[in-house]
Amino acid sequence: MKAQHISLTALSLLPILPISAKETNTDKPNIVMFLIDDLGWNDFSCYGSKFYQTPTIDSLANTGVMFTDAYAACTVSSPTRAALMTGKYPARLHLTDWISGWNYEWAKLKIPEWKKYLSLEEKTVAEYLKEAGYTTWHVGKWHLGDDEKYWPENQGFDINIGGNYKGAPIKNKQGCGGYFSPYCLPRLENGPEGEYLTDRLTNEAVQLIEQQGEEPFFLNMAHYAVHAPLGAKPEILKKYEVLTDSSYFQNNATYAAMIQSVDESLNNIINALQRKGVLNNTLIIVTSDNGAVHRTSKNYPLRKGKGSEYEGGVRVPLIINWKGHTLVGKSTEKLAITPDLFSTILDAANVNVHDKNVDGISLLPIIQGKTTEERPIFWHYPHYHDGGARPYSAVRLGTWKLIKQYDNDSYELYNLKADISETKNLNKKYPQKVKELKMILTQWLHSVKAQFPTPNPHWDPKKEKKKGKYNGI
Template sequence: MKRLIFAVAMMGLCVLVPTARAERTNVIVMLVDDWGWRDAGCFGSDLYETPNIDRLAARGMKFTNGYAACTVCSPTRATMMTGMYPGRTHVTDWIPGHVKPKDDMQVPDWTQRLELKHTTLAEAMRAGGYHTAHVGKWHLTPRSYDSAELEPYYPQNQGFEINIAGNQWGAPGSYYYPYRRGKQTGIKSRTVNFPADIPEGRYLTDMLADHALRIIKQWGDEPFFMYWATYAVHTPLQGRADLVKEYKPKIKPGMQHNNADYAAMVTAVDEALGRLVDTLEAQGIADRTVIILTGDNGGLQGRSTDNSPLRAGKGSAYEGGVRVPTVIFWPGVTPPGSVCDEPVITTDYYPTVLEITGVTGNAQHNASVDGHSLVPLLKNPDAQFDRDAIYWHYPHYHPGGASPYAAIRARDWRLVEFYEDNHVELYNLADDIGEKHNLAKSNPAKAKQLTDKLHAWQKTVGAQFATKKSQ
């Protein structure tokens, strides 16, 4: 597999697309794994030091209501590539998901891969004259130990000229080279593959940065789209040793965030972002490169981080499972230090990237894209935004607390419908960001309005449902 990815990478570096390249805008989407809403200095952490993320927010726009398309990773990643809600793609759980005999409901026959019928964002960008690179976590293939079943769904067959470290695994076996779990070898070892020899013990986040920056330097002035999906800050919790040592004496009693390993992992991601910005500036292309920084789902509550004041975390039906830090920097366009309170979600990045770059994409695919371009908001955070609601659909179980549910956010209102017992919960996030006061009984009219709207949306996208096992 290493030889395959190396060959794909080298072929990608040699591709020449004839256009007037120098004026075109580059785009880098940096997706951080399991990144909680408060897990950066500019989002209120009392421990995690993120000077580069903070600097990006000071130069660009911070979104206080940024959302992932799902409470777990694979669905959000499929949404990033398609612009479609998980309810529409039917990639509705992390691959391969949790199945327990004692669960009350039977999960649907959902799609455990990113189907090749979709025009991915990478395919659209490549057809539009852009170089394309995937760096990091993919996790959109079938769960299989047969390379022949996996390779058609790897990034290099989904529009990316270059694939660095993207395979079927959702987490590394270790954050230190050779990045495998224990003494296992081969496809079962959770090895993260790189197309080059690596120094023993090289930290994974740093190695991903090494390759991302090498690609940018080799492309020079040619326009590119890079999807950099960090494995961090997903478990295993292994901070870089020097950063863990720095953090341990900084942790004091009563602090919200108090895990030195996790803090070190966050800071390693921040350092990678800093190296990225430095490289763009050294290459003379920083002024025409957009950076989108966001997360795939909420933070892993308790074990890794604390999402307070949000309720719960990854794998739950509540805000802590889906609200994520989001920062976008578009040089010369985003007002420096601006803050946008409009709810935005993963579906939006596909049309946003197309509009920023002027790439048209595939008309048939675009007709099914659920997202809205954020360009009006990037120019003016207070602009009128023509959307009345965003949605989630998760017909599964998760150890983070979720049972089959769906949810809608319409302005300040958020309604969650649980399918085991068919009850709904209604919250006004403007007054109750922690979702402590269920208003469904005291405001039945609003609950019915949002439930009806949610059901209509589910019908529109063709959502699949869990069913009672007795049926």
């Protein structure tokens, strides 16, 4: 079955109308969680890109709410996905790095023994929704455990298409084609040679929607795109090769073409919802699991990218659209972070969560224009990463962000409203602000029982420096 490709999105064509008789079950809306992999904060045109074209996503923002200060729970993939599934910070889960993580044996600090799977003891958003009468589908990337027992079908999903241990498409000399079939991905049969992975996953999701009965559904649409190894459809790639402009801070034609395919994927899903007659009663959330890889898509004006403790590593786009239930065409500077999506989804579905360890808060009051209190958000990454991160913890409260670097026991303080690029470390100028945020961060780390790096008995400064990657060289 081929997905439709049309130039105008269903959202731009449809006025906001009263919900029809067919869509009266508003206590249990359908939910589409549209998660893009390694996509940066400004990789949509509605977020400022002059090169990437995202008409569907732009329309979704224009008829919903766009968050300017939304964040991933981690600077890398797996912890963010675990936070989405559980509503808990990665530090609380002790799942703090991508699976299987980096090993810097000569580094100054030794990383803790962290979990490399999403524990079956954790109750996922899919399990909550399933108990509430939802049909639950996972389509795409999972990356939350190598053993099959940790895969989606054992974490509350009725159907798992393409979810496995892999964090990226498989491309090798044995014939696996990356974004082009044969995929060689567990839980996804190969398609015709040359079939494009983003299209295939979309077609699978569209078919699930079209075949669904009257029960509400939860679609966790987790694209492998736009993760490396990059691969784009030739006809779209040619378009962006012509449009490439060296004056743009973004100019990777392959990456641009992949983003267009992701945008078309969302368009096709929205069209399927419209044909099914359930679009007006569907909550749609679009976001990313971490920032873009800096060498692939410059995150300017943000500092660095995926694998970094700075804004380019963790600030992501977030758009929420639920017709008749959210503001229209509004942007908000209210803080949001991945665990909040868990709580937002369950709040929209009228599902009560009694787990006192859930960290996320519902964003429904924000997207409905209600007054909300300021609160801190946190990160804890006791690891090294070749994107630049050293073991760190961080807190953002209001416009202030404090970063604790463990390898030299130092603090960095930034005022993001005045300095979104994090160029001026204000720790010496505002010692009282450092003290305030340090106390908040320390209390939080204690409350979640965070794991910490320890001195590495095998530390070799010469070999560490030669490795050179994790400090951004």
